Amino acid sequence: MGKQKGIAILGATGSIGTQALEVIEAHPDAFLVEVLTANNNADLLIEQALKFKPNVVVISNEVLYQKVFDVLDAEDIKVYAGHDALNQVVEMDTIDIVLTALVGFAGLKSTISAIDAGKTIALANKETLVVAGDIIAALAKEKRVAILPVDSEHSAIFQCLVGENANPIEKIYLTASGGPFRGKDIDFLSKVTKEQALKHPNWDMGAKITIDSATLMNKGLEMIEAKWLFDLSAKQIDVIVHPQSIIHSIVQFEDGSMKAQMGLPDMKLPIQYAFSFPNRLASDFPRFNFLDYPSFTFEKPDIETFRNLKLAFEAMEVGGNVPCVLNAANEIAVEAFLQDKIKFMEMPNVVENCLNKINFVAKPSLNDYVETDNETRIFAKEFVKSI
Numbered sequence: 001m002g003k004q005k006g007i008a009i010l011g012a013t014g015s016i017g018t019q020a021l022e023v024i025e026a027h028p029d030a031f032l033v034e035v036l037t038a039n040n041n042a043d044l045l046i047e048q049a050l051k052f053k054p055n056v057v058v059i060s061n062e063v064l065y066q067k068v069f070d071v072l073d074a075e076d077i078k079v080y081a082g083h084d085a086l087n088q089v090v091e092m093d094t095i096d097i098v099l100t101a102l103v104g105f106a107g108l109k110s111t112i113s114a115i116d117a118g119k120t121i122a123l124a125n126k127e128t129l130v131v132a133g134d135i136i137a138a139l140a141k142e143k144r145v146a147i148l149p150v151d152s153e154h155s156a157i158f159q160c161l162v163g164e165n166a167n168p169i170e171k172i173y174l175t176a177s178g179g180p181f182r183g184k185d186i187d188f189l190s191k192v193t194k195e196q197a198l199k200h201p202n203w204d205m206g207a208k209i210t211i212d213s214a215t216l217m218n219k220g221l222e223m224i225e226a227k228w229l230f231d232l233s234a235k236q237i238d239v240i241v242h243p244q245s246i247i248h249s250i251v252q253f254e255d256g257s258m259k260a261q262m263g264l265p266d267m268k269l270p271i272q273y274a275f276s277f278p279n280r281l282a283s284d285f286p287r288f289n290f291l292d293y294p295s296f297t298f299e300k301p302d303i304e305t306f307r308n309l310k311l312a313f314e315a316m317e318v319g320g321n322v323p324c325v326l327n328a329a330n331e332i333a334v335e336a337f338l339q340d341k342i343k344f345m346e347m348p349n350v351v352e353n354c355l356n357k358i359n360f361v362a363k364p365s366l367n368d369y370v371e372t373d374n375e376t377r378i379f380a381k382e383f384v385k386s387i
């Protein structure tokens with residue numbers, strides 16, 4: 001084995017970040033932690049830094065800088081604070097791979113800096129591709145940087161494409177669990193609480209993506225993510241509900257042949273694959289047993305009830321700054337739902353109103369995306385207040 005790969009984890013204290021550290025801990029010969037960052041969870045960041053001894057940590061919330069510094073300075077770990085620090089640390093020479101495991105639009109600028117610096121991206125932060133996929137894809141191409149998907153569906157597609165060289169994709173099927181409210185009607189959904197929405201049947205994830213999974217917005221964001229990762233048109237992307245979450249996604253080629261990637265739902269697998277690509281590393285993750293799953297089932301997603309998926313599909317088809325509007329409106333809607341300001345079924349209303357309100361930009365610059373994001377947030381917050 002060659003030298004250890006140096007890893008920077010943006011969002012180390014979250015669901016993906018902590019699982020990435022478990023992967024690294026299991027393979028100390030292969031990986032080395034160079035950078036750990038967090039937004040607010042200083043205690044866990046300190047604990048992780050004491051254990052993994054990175055070169056640098058970043059705490060985005062500046063108020064918490066002193067607390068982190070007081071413990072880690074004695075350990076010879078550099079401590080930075082503030083949102084701009086993320087954009088700088090990803091450029092460090094000792095980093096090979098940047099895992100983008102932070103949530104939402106907040107990941108955009110640091111992902112761009114990391115690509116600019118020529119780092120391989122292990123991409124969990126799907127919102128970055130939803131907002132500015134055209135800019136990210138073009139920059140990665142220009143800098144010859146690989147974007148390795150961590151999202152399980154996209155990792156599945158990526159794994160199915162290994163060895164296919166230039167064989168064109170006819171279409172892909174993104175599988176969806178259907179979330180905690182699969183099969184429920186509007187009447188039921190209008191009364192659900194955030195506690196119910198935060199219980200996902202198959203995956204244990206951060207709060208924002210768990211709510212997105214309950215509204216099916218997550219699958220909408222994933223369609224747009226797939227469009228940019230695999231250079232597909234909207235027509236080539238389909239969603240199929242597969243409640244067992246064993247088939248993680250499917251690629252169909254021009255001869256009609258279909259390849260799927262399967263396994264028990266465990267995010268450590270796609271995280272590890274992104275880190276070890278093009279190799280596979282041994283793992284002790286639990287193995288699948290066919291006899292525990294006598295049947296796999298498939299359904300059409302109910303886009304009339306779960307309107308977010310329909311809105312996301314329309315946003316993908318129109319393009320321009322519309323997916324950026326969709327994402328910002330959704331971030332505000334989810335936050336408002338988690339703060340009990342709006343009801344479950346009002347989340348798509350926030351998104352739809354923003355989509356109707358914000359001016360269309362056909363070929364946005366990075367600055368246009370930042371402005372669109374700002375404007376949408378302001379409008380979405382006003383709309384939330386008016387509900």
Ligand code: NAD
Nearest residue numbers: 011012013014015016038039101102106124125126205206
């Ligand atoms: P999480 O909420 O558990 O963790 C988020 C991490 O990002 C934390 O470390 C937090 O400190 C940091 N963070 C949050 N906001 C920030 C900001 N404004 N600036 C800097 N840091 C910030 O989230 P998660 O579930 O781990 O998801 C992370 C990303 O991975 C999301 O984009 C999500 O869609 C994607 N993803 C997650 C899963 C999963 O299983 N959790 C699966 C697929 C994709």
Ligand code: MG
Nearest residue numbers: 151152153222
């Ligand atoms: Mg996913």
